[in-house]
Amino acid sequence: MTYDRNNIFAKILRGEIPCKKIYENEYVLSFHDINPQKKIHALVIPKGSFKDLDDFVQNAKDKEILEFFKAIPHVAKLLKVSSVEGGYRALSNIGENGGQEVPHLHFHIFGGEKVGKMVS
C-alpha cells in the first residue's frame, strides 16, 4: 500500500485541520490525541510521509529517524511524564493486526496515571 496523502495526520501536517500542538521542529510534530485513552495521551508523528514504522525505518533518512526517536522522550519531558516523573508508555500500532487506524506513522504517549495491561 502506498502512502495515502489524505489521511488525517497528513491534513494536520498541511494545516488543513487543527490540532492541539505540544511540540514541533523541522522533523516532527506532536499533539494531543483527540480521544484520550489516559490522563495524558499524546501523539508524535514525523513530518515525512511514512505510513508506519516499517516504511519509516526502510525509507527515512538516518537524521529523520534519529530526530523522531529523540522527540518521543522530549515530548514526555514536556508533558512531565518522563521516567523520573512517573513514566509513560510509548507505542505504535502497525498495520491491520496491530490495530493501526491512521496510516501515517505515529507513536502514542500514554501517562499521567498507571497505563495498565500491555495488551488487551
Ligand code: AMP
Ligand atoms: P491508531 O489506532 O494507532 O492509528 O491511532 C490513531 C489515533 O489517532 C487514535 O488514538 C485517534 O483518537 C487519534 N486521532 C484521530 N484523529 C485525530 C485528530 N484529528 N487529532 C488528534 N488525534 C486524532
